[in-house]
Each structure stands twice: as C-alpha cells, then as structure tokens.
Amino acid sequence: MIDISNLSKSFGSFKAVENLNLNIQKGEIYGLIGPNGSGKTTTILMLLDILNPDPGAKITIDGKEIPKRINDIYYKIGFMPQELSLYLDLTIEQNLRFFGELYKIPKSTLNSHIQEVLELIDLTEFKKRIISKCSGGMQRRCSLAVALLHRPEILILDEPTVGVDPELRIEFWNYFKDISKERGVTILLTTHYLAESINCDRIGLMNKKILISGTPMELMEKVRKLKNLEKLPDMEEVYIYYTLQEKKKKYKEGINHEL
Numbered sequence: 001m002i003d004i005s006n007l008s009k010s011f012g013s014f015k016a017v018e019n020l021n022l023n024i025q026k027g028e029i030y031g032l033i034g035p036n037g038s039g040k041t042t043t044i045l046m047l048l049d050i051l052n053p054d055p056g057a058k059i060t061i062d063g064k065e066i067p068k069r070i071n072d073i074y075y076k077i078g079f080m081p082q083e084l085s086l087y088l089d090l091t092i093e094q095n096l097r098f099f100g101e102l103y104k105i106p107k108s109t110l111n112s113h114i115q116e117v118l119e120l121i122d123l124t125e126f127k128k129r130i131i132s133k134c135s136g137g138m139q140r141r142c143s144l145a146v147a148l149l150h151r152p153e154i155l156i157l158d159e160p161t162v163g164v165d166p167e168l169r170i171e172f173w174n175y176f177k178d179i180s181k182e183r184g185v186t187i188l189l190t191t192h193y194l195a196e197s198i199n200c201d202r203i204g205l206m207n208k209k210i211l212i213s214g215t216p217m218e219l220m221e222k223v224r225k226l227k228n229l230e231k232l233p234d235m236e237e238v239y240i241y242y243t244l245q246e247k248k249k250k251y252k253e254g255i256n257h258e259l
C-alpha cells in the first residue's frame with residue numbers, strides 16, 4: 001500500500017532522513033518507532049508532499065507515485081498531525097463540519113459522516129463544546145475524528161498518543177485496531193514511546209533510516225537470541241541494540257574509507 005525507497009532529506013548539511021526504505025501492506029498497523037529527532041515527522045511530511053525529498057527517492061501510495069499523483073490519492077488519506085490543528089474558538093462539531101467541507105464531503109452525507117465519527121471516537125456528548133474548553137485528551141480525540149471524517153483508506157497519525165493519559169491511550173489503541181481490522185484501513189503511525197510498539201502489527205525502528213523492521217515479537221526474539229538472553233528483552237533494549245549495530249557499521253565503513 002505504501003512503498004518507499006531511497007528516501008533522504010537534508011536540511012543544509014544536516015541529514016534528518018537517510019536512505020529510508022519501507023513497505024507497508026494494506027490493512028496493517030505499521031509503527032515508525034524512534035526517539036525525538038529520529039526523522040519520523042520529516043518522513044511523514046514527505047509522504048504527504050508537504051516537504052520535498054532529496055533527489056533519488058521513490059514513493060508510491062496505492063500504486064500512485066508521489067508527488068506526481070498526490071491529487072489522485074489525497075482524498076484516500078486521513079492525516080492527524082503532531083501539533084493540534086483545530087480551530088480553538090469553534091466547537092467539536094463545527095470543526096468537523098469545517099474540515100468536512102474542506103474535504104468536499106457532499107452536504108447530503110456530511111451530517112451522517114459527522115455522527116459516525118463522533119460515535120466512533122466517543123465524542124457525541126461533547127460535540128457542542130468549544131475546543132479551547134476541551135481537555136488535551138479530548139482535543140486529540142477530535143483530531144482523530146477529523147482524520148477519519150472522509151472515511152479514508154489510509155490513516156497517517158503522527159504521535160497520536162502524545163499528551164494522552166494512560167487510560168485514553170489504551171482506548172486510542174483500541175480505536176486503531178478496530179479501524180484496521182474491521183474496515184481494512186491501513187495505518188501508519190509514529191510514536192516515541194517504545195513500549196507502545198507492541199500494539200502494532202509491524203514496526204520499523206527508526207534512526208534517520210529503518211534500522212530493522214518486523215513484528216514486535218520477531219524483533220524481541222531476534223535480539224534475545226543474538227544476545228543470548230534468557231528473557232525476552234523490552235523494546236528499549238531492542239532499539240539500543242540496533243542503534244549500536246548501526247554505529248559500529250558506520251565506524252567500520254569510516255575506517256575502510258580512510259584506508
């Protein structure tokens with residue numbers, strides 16, 4: 001569904017993303033997992049044609065080349081940005097109406113779409129509340145509702161669980177699982193909470209590039225064997241292991257280069 005090869009992004013002499021390769025299948029929840037500054041948001045903004053990649057990258061979404069055919073795919077994608085992008089002085093319902101019109105959802109069906117996402121994200125009883133009077137968690141829920149409003153086939157969620165309390169975080173993961181399993185929606189999301197990766201079908205551990213990709217269990221099992229551990233390591237240990245491997249590889253390449 002989403003195929004990326006050779007994706008890089010430089011800001012001046014600084015490389016935020018370096019040679020990233022990634023394939024995401026239809027209907028799966030794929031997590032880009034990495035600490036702050038590892039290039040997750042930059043990657044997502046290039047997928048959405050908000051940032052231009054360095055030359056040489058190839059991106060296709062549902063078979064359409066990006067950026068050339070972004071207009072053919074734009075309406076199939078729902079996006080929840082990292083930062084809040086709702087109108088603070090409008091109510092939840094008014095925000096949904098505004099974004100629905102922006103997405104050109106026909107007037108005749110807009111009301112039913114709004115009702116559907118309000119129910120799905122448990123916001124119906126708060127729909128008349130002004131965003132500035134909503135809690136952080138409720139604002140995040142409203143952002144997710146906006147992303148779902150036009151019934152997208154692909155959802156791109158940038159740090160959807162940041163600033164969300166633990167109880168609501170569990171609820172969020174349940175929404176994601178329902179949406180992907182029941183509707184076949186493909187979800188690409190990012191998180192810097194390594195422990196959350198366990199909720200994804202597959203993950204890519206990210207540090208400018210994908211260090212390793214697989215199911216969370218596969219990766220933990222791999223590191224357990226490689227390090228000869230008795231117990232399964234947690235995802236932080238797995239991340240540190242692959243970051244160190246990458247550093248060693250680069251160091252060796254550097255030495256070879258000097259010779």
Ligand SMILES: Nc1ncnc2c1ncn2[C@@H]1O[C@H](COP(=O)(O)OP(=O)(O)O)[C@@H](O)[C@H]1O
Pocket residue numbers: 011016034035036037038039040041042043
């Ligand atoms: N517009 C920009 N100009 C310069 N540096 C940037 C810009 N956007 C991001 N960066 C840098 O690129 C790196 C990756 O950022 P980002 O993709 O936001 O990481 P993440 O989302 O994983 O936290 C960071 O070091 C960040 O400071």
Ligand SMILES: [Mg+2]
Pocket residue numbers: 040041042082158159
């Ligand atoms: Mg980010």
